[in-house]
Amino acid sequence: xxxxxxxxxxxxxxxxxxxxxxxxxxxxxxxxxxxxxxxxxxxxxxxxxxxxxxxxxxxxxxxxxxxxxxxxxxxxxxxxxxxxxxxxxxxxxxxxxxxxxxxxxxxxxxxxxxxxxxxxxxxxxxxxxxxxxxxxxxxxxxxxxxxxxxxxxxxxxxxxxxxxxxxxxxxxxxxxxxxxxxxxxxxxxxxxxxxxxxxxxxxxxxxxxxxxxxxxxxxxxxxxxxxxxxxxxxxxxxxxxxxxxxxxxxxxxxxxxxxxxxxxxxxxxxxxxxxxxxxxxxxxxxxxxxxx
Numbered sequence: 001x002x003x004x005x006x007x008x009x010x011x012x013x014x015x016x017x018x019x020x021x022x023x024x025x026x027x028x029x030x031x032x033x034x035x036x037x038x039x040x041x042x043x044x045x046x047x048x049x050x051x052x053x054x055x056x057x058x059x060x061x062x063x064x065x066x067x068x069x070x071x072x073x074x075x076x077x078x079x080x081x082x083x084x085x086x087x088x089x090x091x092x093x094x095x096x097x098x099x100x101x102x103x104x105x106x107x108x109x110x111x112x113x114x115x116x117x118x119x120x121x122x123x124x125x126x127x128x129x130x131x132x133x134x135x136x137x138x139x140x141x142x143x144x145x146x147x148x149x150x151x152x153x154x155x156x157x158x159x160x161x162x163x164x165x166x167x168x169x170x171x172x173x174x175x176x177x178x179x180x181x182x183x184x185x186x187x188x189x190x191x192x193x194x195x196x197x198x199x200x201x202x203x204x205x206x207x208x209x210x211x212x213x214x215x216x217x218x219x220x221x222x223x224x225x226x227x228x229x230x231x232x233x234x235x236x237x238x239x240x241x242x243x244x245x246x247x248x249x250x251x252x253x254x255x256x257x258x259x260x261x262x263x264x265x266x267x268x269x270x271x272x273x274x275x276x277x278x279x280x281x282x283x284x285x286x287x288x289x290x291x292x
Contacts, residue, residue, distance in 0.1 A: 001258045004230070004265045006143075009150050010273035014059055017280050021060035024288075032287035033062040034118065034279070035084050037095045039077070039103070040070035045096045052094070055276045061283065064090065074103050081111040092118035092283040115292035118282035121168075130175055134291050136282045141172040143274025144209065144230055146281075148183045153207070153228055153263060160186040161202050163218070163251075164211035169232055173209055198222070210251040220256040229257055229264040232271050 025031055034056055038049050049065055056063035066080055077099075084093050093116045099105050109117075114124040120138035128135035137145075148155060160177045164170035170190060177186045191201055202208055202222045210218050211232035223229060233251030241247070250267030258264050265271055285291055 001261055002263050004147055004151050004263050004270060006147060006265060006270040006273045009147060010143075010277040012150075013146065013277045013281065014055070017277075017284055018059040020284060025060070030089075030287060031060065031062050032092075032283050033064070033090045034092045034094070034283045035064045035066065035087075035090045037066045037068070037077070037080060037084075037093070039068045039072055039096070039099050049096055052276055052279065055280060056283075059280055061280070062089075070100050072100075072103075074107070077103060077108055078111050081108060085111075085113045085116060090116070091286040092116055092279075094119045094279065115289075116286060118279060118286055120172075120282065126167075126172070129172060132179060136285070136291060137176070137278075138168055138172055139275045139278040139282075140169050140211075140232060140271065141176055142278040142281070143271060144173060144232070145176055145183055146278065147230070147265070147271065147274055148207075151263065153183070155183040155207065156185040158186050158206035159189070159204060160207040160209065161189045161191060161205035162209045162211070163191050163202065164209075164213065164232070165190055165192040166211065166213075169211040173211070177207075177209075212251050214251060215249055216251070216253040218252040218257060220253070220260055223257050223260050225260050226262045227260070229261045230271065231265050231267050234267055234272060 036049050036052060038045060053063045053065060084090050093112050095108055097105060109121045112122055114122045117125050118136055120136040125135040129137055155177060162170050162174045174188045174190045177184055178188045189201055191198055199222050203224050205224055205227055207228045208223060209230040213233060215235040215237060229252060231250035231252040235249050236246050237249055238245060239247040248268050
């Protein structure tokens with residue numbers, strides 16, 4: 001078994017981005033700028049947005065955060081998106097999800113200009129990705145593809161099972177793995193909560209990508225000997241062995257599955273570190289007008 005070190009790969013990509021920013025600005029070009037909209041005071045969302053701002057600073061980006069109270073009206077939020085859309089200094093915009101229940105997530109996402117949608121959630125970007133046109137791909141699938149490519153994992157002709165069908169991870173992941181590119185060219189099966197004979201399907205996978213959202217759902221008897229296992233899940237559970245009183249686990253029962261897998265991502269330190277760095281890559285592309 002060999003660990004797929006997302007933390008190390010993410011650091012390498014950050015260094016590459018920082019070097020590119022230095023070259024751009026050294027030639028008189030514009031500093032990439034990422035804006036984030038944050039609604040309410042959810043601690044997890046606050047931490048995530050702060051981490052994005054920190055990551056921007058580390059690679060030489062500018063960043064802005066637009067904060068709104070939890071009771072903000074939808075129209076005010078849409079106006080804020082329009083304001084950022086019109087600002088030529090801002091290259092990329094993300095809206096931290098989830099939004100409060102009185103806000104229509106999709107309406108806000110669709111208000112973002114596709115060329116500034118570095119989260120890759122706008123229907124135009126999703127559609128372009130689906131038919132193979134250049135697009136912004138959402139951060140987690142984008143990060144997984146980077147992990148696969150930079151780890152030298154062969155995907156051509158292999159059977160890939162994606163466990164989960166969410167719009168953010170499962171669906172785009174299945175499309176990316178099946179596309180006629182490298183990495184890609186896999187034969188893809190998508191499984192979900194209604195799939196019958198699940199164990200038979202997952203245990204036939206050469207590459208198993210798990211985004212089911214259930215702690216330690218995948219056990220050793222669900223995994224083929226020598227498979228590559230990508231664990232997208234992250235869950236905080238109580239632990240008497242840590243100072244914080246909790247520990248992080250994934251959707252895969254790591255200790256037992258690692259004994260059968262040829263390659264596996266740890267939690268934490270696998271897919272997680274790639275999420276923000278993928279957002280940075282998309283913002284760099286936006287600043288260079290590589291997609292639109």
